[in-house]
Amino acid sequence: MNHRILFRSFRDRKNKDSGMPDARARTHPLSALARSASIFACGLLLIGTAPQAPSVEMIDYEVVGIGIPASLTGKAGDPAMGRKLAIQRKKGNCLACHHMPIPEEDDHGNTAPNLAKVGSRLTIPQLRLRLVDSKRINPATMMPAFYRTDGLHRVARKYQGKPILTAGEIEDVVAYLATLE
Numbered sequence: 621m622n623h624r625i626l627f628r629s630f631r632d633r634k635n636k637d638s639g640m641p642d643a644r645a646r647t648h649p650l651s652a653l654a655r656s657a658s659i660f661a662c663g664l665l666l667i668g669t670a671p672q673a674p675s676v677e678m679i680d681y682e683v684v685g686i687g688i689p690a691s692l693t694g695k696a697g698d699p700a701m702g703r704k705l706a707i708q709r710k711k712g713n714c715l716a717c718h719h720m721p722i723p724e725e726d727d728h729g730n731t732a733p734n735l736a737k738v739g740s741r742l743t744i745p746q747l748r749l750r751l752v753d754s755k756r757i758n759p760a761t762m763m764p765a766f767y768r769t770d771g772l773h774r775v776a777r778k779y780q781g782k783p784i785l786t787a788g789e790i791e792d793v794v795a796y797l798a799t800l801e
Contacts (some may be wrong), residue, residue, distance in 0.1 A: 647746055678769060679787045681752065687745025688752060692767070692787035702796025707791055712785065717763070732763065739784060739801040751785070764772045766790060 651774070662755040681688050682699035691697075705712040707725060713726055750754060765772070767784040785793065 643791050670730060676782050683749060683756060686749060686757060687743060688748040689745045691791055693791050697791030697795035699795040699799050702792035705793050706796060735797065735800060737800055739798045747797050748790065751790050751793055
């Protein structure tokens with residue numbers, strides 16, 4: 621068999637599903653590598669130019685047993701504001717994973733514990749630690765650390781150095797959850 625015929629038949633091969641020329645037959649193996657290298661080089665040039673988010677000053681707290689006994693702000697939170705934060709998709713977003721006694725909201729999650737009566741199951745210090753850094757209780761949890769800025773993975777540059785919730789917002793959500801008895 622003639623090599624030219626084999627080469628031509630390989631080059632002209634069509635994809636069975638689309639009828640278009642087969643990408644493997646018309647793309648040089650090194651072109652994908654060259655394309656990746658150029659994208660990587662452009663990325664290196666941009667690394668130093670993107671603005672980084674200013675860091676937020678974090679309040680120190682002490683974990684005692686399985687809770688944080690002292691308020692992060694030195695005062696109790698506002699339960700009404702905590703309820704709003706629990707619903708907000710861009711802040712607490714509790715409803716994404718938890719079912720909560722908020723009947724006017726349509727979408728409730730089912731991948732995490734039901735928060736109805738959580739105030740009778742957990743103490744305020746226990747609730748606070750679960751919001752601040754739930755991995756201290758369960759390292760395998762999917763729940764994010766709402767008041768932590770270090771040791772996190774895949775955080776967008778504009779959110780680096782910032783907690784999901786402020787200390788005051790943590791206290792508001794804790795105050796709301798404590799009312800769910």
